[in-house]
Amino acid sequence: MKFFIDTANLDQIAEAQQLGCLDGVTTNPSLMAKEGIKGNQNVINHYKAICDIVTGDVSAEVISVDYQGIINEGKALVEIHPQIVVKVPMIEQGVRALRYFSDHGIRTNCTLVFSVGQALLAAKAGATYVSPFIGRLDDISTDGLGLIEEIREVYDNYGFQTEILAASIRHTMHIVNCAKIGADVITSPLSAIKGLLKHPLTDIGLEKFLSDHRKSQ
Numbered sequence: 001m002k003f004f005i006d007t008a009n010l011d012q013i014a015e016a017q018q019l020g021c022l023d024g025v026t027t028n029p030s031l032m033a034k035e036g037i038k039g040n041q042n043v044i045n046h047y048k049a050i051c052d053i054v055t056g057d058v059s060a061e062v063i064s065v066d067y068q069g070i071i072n073e074g075k076a077l078v079e080i081h082p083q084i085v086v087k088v089p090m091i092e093q094g095v096r097a098l099r100y101f102s103d104h105g106i107r108t109n110c111t112l113v114f115s116v117g118q119a120l121l122a123a124k125a126g127a128t129y130v131s132p133f134i135g136r137l138d139d140i141s142t143d144g145l146g147l148i149e150e151i152r153e154v155y156d157n158y159g160f161q162t163e164i165l166a167a168s169i170r171h172t173m174h175i176v177n178c179a180k181i182g183a184d185v186i187t188s189p190l191s192a193i194k195g196l197l198k199h200p201l202t203d204i205g206l207e208k209f210l211s212d213h214r215k216s217q
Protein backbone atom coordinates (compact mmCIF):
# COMPACT_ATOMS: atom_id res chain seq x y z
CA MET A 1 0.00 0.00 0.00
CA LYS A 2 1.31 3.46 -0.90
CA PHE A 3 1.47 6.19 1.76
CA PHE A 4 0.66 9.74 0.67
CA ILE A 5 0.63 12.69 3.07
CA ASP A 6 -2.43 14.94 2.90
CA THR A 7 -1.03 18.43 3.45
CA ALA A 8 0.59 21.40 1.75
CA ASN A 9 2.85 22.05 4.77
CA LEU A 10 6.47 21.77 3.60
CA ASP A 11 7.88 20.93 7.07
CA GLN A 12 5.44 18.06 7.52
CA ILE A 13 6.09 16.80 3.99
CA ALA A 14 9.86 16.88 4.68
CA GLU A 15 9.39 15.05 8.01
CA ALA A 16 7.29 12.35 6.34
CA GLN A 17 9.83 12.02 3.52
CA GLN A 18 12.65 11.60 6.06
CA LEU A 19 10.73 8.74 7.68
CA GLY A 20 11.45 6.81 4.50
CA CYS A 21 7.92 5.51 3.88
CA LEU A 22 6.40 8.30 1.79
CA ASP A 23 5.12 7.64 -1.73
CA GLY A 24 3.47 10.97 -2.52
CA VAL A 25 1.44 14.02 -1.49
CA THR A 26 -2.14 15.16 -1.92
CA THR A 27 -3.18 18.79 -1.65
CA ASN A 28 -6.48 20.58 -2.10
CA PRO A 29 -7.53 24.25 -2.20
CA SER A 30 -8.32 24.23 1.55
CA LEU A 31 -4.89 22.81 2.43
CA MET A 32 -3.15 25.37 0.18
CA ALA A 33 -5.18 28.20 1.78
CA LYS A 34 -4.22 26.90 5.25
CA GLU A 35 -0.55 27.48 4.33
CA GLY A 36 -1.37 30.99 3.07
CA ILE A 37 -0.51 30.15 -0.56
CA LYS A 38 -2.31 32.56 -2.91
CA GLY A 39 -1.64 33.97 -6.36
CA ASN A 40 -0.79 31.93 -9.42
CA GLN A 41 3.01 32.22 -9.20
CA ASN A 42 3.06 31.38 -5.47
CA VAL A 43 0.91 28.31 -6.13
CA ILE A 44 3.28 27.17 -8.89
CA ASN A 45 6.33 27.78 -6.68
CA HIS A 46 4.72 25.85 -3.83
CA TYR A 47 4.01 22.81 -6.00
CA LYS A 48 7.62 22.96 -7.24
CA ALA A 49 8.84 23.08 -3.63
CA ILE A 50 6.74 20.02 -2.75
CA CYS A 51 8.06 18.13 -5.79
CA ASP A 52 11.62 18.97 -4.73
CA ILE A 53 11.03 17.28 -1.36
CA VAL A 54 9.28 14.07 -2.45
CA THR A 55 9.99 11.56 -5.19
CA GLY A 56 6.40 10.38 -5.76
CA ASP A 57 3.13 11.71 -7.12
CA VAL A 58 1.86 15.14 -6.04
CA SER A 59 -1.85 15.77 -6.54
CA ALA A 60 -2.67 19.38 -7.50
CA GLU A 61 -6.37 20.27 -7.68
CA VAL A 62 -8.08 22.32 -10.38
CA ILE A 63 -10.38 25.17 -9.34
CA SER A 64 -12.42 25.31 -12.57
CA VAL A 65 -15.73 23.47 -12.78
CA ASP A 66 -16.30 23.87 -16.55
CA TYR A 67 -14.83 21.36 -19.03
CA GLN A 68 -12.48 23.69 -20.92
CA GLY A 69 -11.36 25.38 -17.73
CA ILE A 70 -10.49 22.02 -16.14
CA ILE A 71 -8.57 20.96 -19.26
CA ASN A 72 -6.62 24.24 -19.42
CA GLU A 73 -5.79 24.18 -15.72
CA GLY A 74 -4.79 20.52 -15.80
CA LYS A 75 -2.45 21.07 -18.75
CA ALA A 76 -0.83 24.01 -16.96
CA LEU A 77 -0.45 22.00 -13.72
CA VAL A 78 1.37 19.11 -15.38
CA GLU A 79 3.78 21.59 -16.99
CA ILE A 80 4.97 22.55 -13.50
CA HIS A 81 6.62 19.19 -12.79
CA PRO A 82 6.44 15.58 -14.07
CA GLN A 83 5.35 14.38 -10.61
CA ILE A 84 2.12 16.39 -10.74
CA VAL A 85 -1.17 14.45 -10.91
CA VAL A 86 -4.25 16.54 -11.82
CA LYS A 87 -6.94 16.38 -9.17
CA VAL A 88 -10.39 16.66 -10.73
CA PRO A 89 -13.73 16.86 -8.87
CA MET A 90 -16.39 14.16 -9.38
CA ILE A 91 -18.80 16.29 -11.42
CA GLU A 92 -20.08 15.76 -14.96
CA GLN A 93 -17.56 18.13 -16.56
CA GLY A 94 -14.87 16.54 -14.39
CA VAL A 95 -15.67 13.06 -15.71
CA ARG A 96 -15.44 14.37 -19.28
CA ALA A 97 -12.07 15.91 -18.41
CA LEU A 98 -10.85 12.64 -16.83
CA ARG A 99 -11.45 10.95 -20.19
CA TYR A 100 -9.60 13.72 -22.03
CA PHE A 101 -6.62 13.57 -19.67
CA SER A 102 -6.51 9.77 -19.82
CA ASP A 103 -6.56 9.84 -23.64
CA HIS A 104 -3.70 12.37 -23.62
CA GLY A 105 -1.46 10.54 -21.11
CA ILE A 106 -2.09 12.95 -18.22
CA ARG A 107 -2.46 11.28 -14.82
CA THR A 108 -5.46 12.17 -12.65
CA ASN A 109 -6.91 11.86 -9.16
CA CYS A 110 -10.72 11.99 -9.08
CA THR A 111 -11.63 13.71 -5.83
CA LEU A 112 -14.78 14.16 -3.70
CA VAL A 113 -15.97 10.58 -4.25
CA PHE A 114 -18.64 9.35 -1.84
CA SER A 115 -20.32 6.41 -3.62
CA VAL A 116 -19.52 3.22 -5.54
CA GLY A 117 -21.32 4.61 -8.59
CA GLN A 118 -19.05 7.66 -8.65
CA ALA A 119 -15.97 5.43 -8.29
CA LEU A 120 -17.19 3.24 -11.16
CA LEU A 121 -17.65 6.29 -13.38
CA ALA A 122 -14.17 7.60 -12.53
CA ALA A 123 -12.61 4.24 -13.44
CA LYS A 124 -14.60 4.07 -16.70
CA ALA A 125 -13.30 7.55 -17.56
CA GLY A 126 -9.71 6.37 -17.03
CA ALA A 127 -8.80 8.04 -13.72
CA THR A 128 -5.38 7.07 -12.36
CA TYR A 129 -6.58 7.41 -8.75
CA VAL A 130 -10.03 7.63 -7.19
CA SER A 131 -10.34 9.35 -3.81
CA PRO A 132 -13.21 8.18 -1.58
CA PHE A 133 -13.42 10.48 1.47
CA ILE A 134 -13.89 8.00 4.30
CA GLY A 135 -13.63 10.43 7.24
CA ARG A 136 -16.31 12.74 5.87
CA LEU A 137 -18.62 9.72 5.44
CA ASP A 138 -17.92 8.57 9.01
CA ASP A 139 -18.71 12.14 10.15
CA ILE A 140 -22.30 11.71 8.92
CA SER A 141 -22.80 8.22 10.39
CA THR A 142 -22.05 6.45 7.11
CA ASP A 143 -19.54 3.61 6.74
CA GLY A 144 -16.46 5.09 5.07
CA LEU A 145 -14.44 1.86 5.21
CA GLY A 146 -17.44 -0.02 3.82
CA LEU A 147 -17.24 2.19 0.73
CA ILE A 148 -13.58 1.23 0.21
CA GLU A 149 -14.56 -2.47 0.43
CA GLU A 150 -17.34 -2.02 -2.12
CA ILE A 151 -15.12 -0.14 -4.58
CA ARG A 152 -12.43 -2.83 -4.19
CA GLU A 153 -14.99 -5.50 -5.07
CA VAL A 154 -16.27 -3.64 -8.14
CA TYR A 155 -12.79 -2.78 -9.43
CA ASP A 156 -11.62 -6.38 -8.93
CA ASN A 157 -14.73 -7.73 -10.70
CA TYR A 158 -13.69 -5.97 -13.89
CA GLY A 159 -9.93 -5.52 -13.51
CA PHE A 160 -10.04 -1.71 -13.43
CA GLN A 161 -6.51 -0.32 -13.06
CA THR A 162 -7.65 2.86 -11.25
CA GLU A 163 -6.01 2.91 -7.82
CA ILE A 164 -8.20 3.32 -4.74
CA LEU A 165 -6.77 6.24 -2.77
CA ALA A 166 -8.48 6.31 0.63
CA ALA A 167 -8.75 9.99 1.56
CA SER A 168 -10.07 12.04 4.46
CA ILE A 169 -8.23 9.73 6.86
CA ARG A 170 -8.88 10.83 10.43
CA HIS A 171 -6.76 8.48 12.56
CA THR A 172 -4.27 5.62 12.62
CA MET A 173 -6.84 2.80 12.65
CA HIS A 174 -8.27 4.14 9.39
CA ILE A 175 -4.85 3.41 7.84
CA VAL A 176 -4.64 -0.09 9.36
CA ASN A 177 -8.16 -0.97 8.26
CA CYS A 178 -7.61 0.42 4.76
CA ALA A 179 -4.58 -1.87 4.47
CA LYS A 180 -6.68 -4.86 5.62
CA ILE A 181 -9.39 -4.29 3.03
CA GLY A 182 -7.09 -3.61 0.10
CA ALA A 183 -6.95 0.13 -0.52
CA ASP A 184 -4.07 0.78 -2.93
CA VAL A 185 -3.11 4.09 -1.32
CA ILE A 186 -3.95 6.10 1.80
CA THR A 187 -3.54 9.84 2.08
CA SER A 188 -3.25 10.89 5.67
CA PRO A 189 -2.19 13.60 8.08
CA LEU A 190 1.34 13.02 9.42
CA SER A 191 -0.05 12.41 12.94
CA ALA A 192 -2.02 9.34 11.80
CA ILE A 193 1.03 7.91 9.99
CA LYS A 194 3.20 8.44 13.07
CA GLY A 195 0.53 6.74 15.16
CA LEU A 196 1.55 3.51 13.44
CA LEU A 197 4.85 3.69 15.35
CA LYS A 198 3.32 3.53 18.77
CA HIS A 199 3.09 0.50 21.07
CA PRO A 200 3.65 0.65 24.85
CA LEU A 201 5.41 -2.73 24.86
CA THR A 202 7.95 -1.33 22.38
CA ASP A 203 8.69 1.57 24.76
CA ILE A 204 8.86 -0.74 27.82
CA GLY A 205 11.01 -3.28 25.97
CA LEU A 206 13.43 -0.64 24.69
CA GLU A 207 13.80 0.91 28.14
CA LYS A 208 14.62 -2.55 29.60
CA PHE A 209 17.19 -3.31 26.87
CA LEU A 210 18.88 0.06 27.43
CA SER A 211 18.90 -0.21 31.23
CA ASP A 212 20.32 -3.78 31.07
CA HIS A 213 22.98 -2.50 28.68
CA ARG A 214 23.86 0.35 31.06
CA LYS A 215 24.13 -2.09 34.01
CA SER A 216 26.48 -4.35 32.07
CA GLN A 217 28.98 -1.50 31.34
Ligand code: E4P
Pocket residue numbers: 006026027028111131133135136167168169187
Ligand atom coordinates in the same frame (compact mmCIF):
# COMPACT_ATOMS: atom_id res chain seq x y z
C1 E4P B 1 -7.99 14.20 -0.37
O1 E4P B 1 -7.23 14.25 -1.31
C2 E4P B 1 -8.39 15.36 0.43
O2 E4P B 1 -7.40 16.35 0.31
C3 E4P B 1 -8.49 15.09 1.90
O3 E4P B 1 -8.17 13.75 2.22
C4 E4P B 1 -9.74 15.60 2.52
O4 E4P B 1 -9.69 15.34 3.89
P1 E4P B 1 -10.59 16.11 4.95
O5 E4P B 1 -11.93 15.47 4.95
O6 E4P B 1 -9.88 15.87 6.25
O7 E4P B 1 -10.63 17.55 4.55
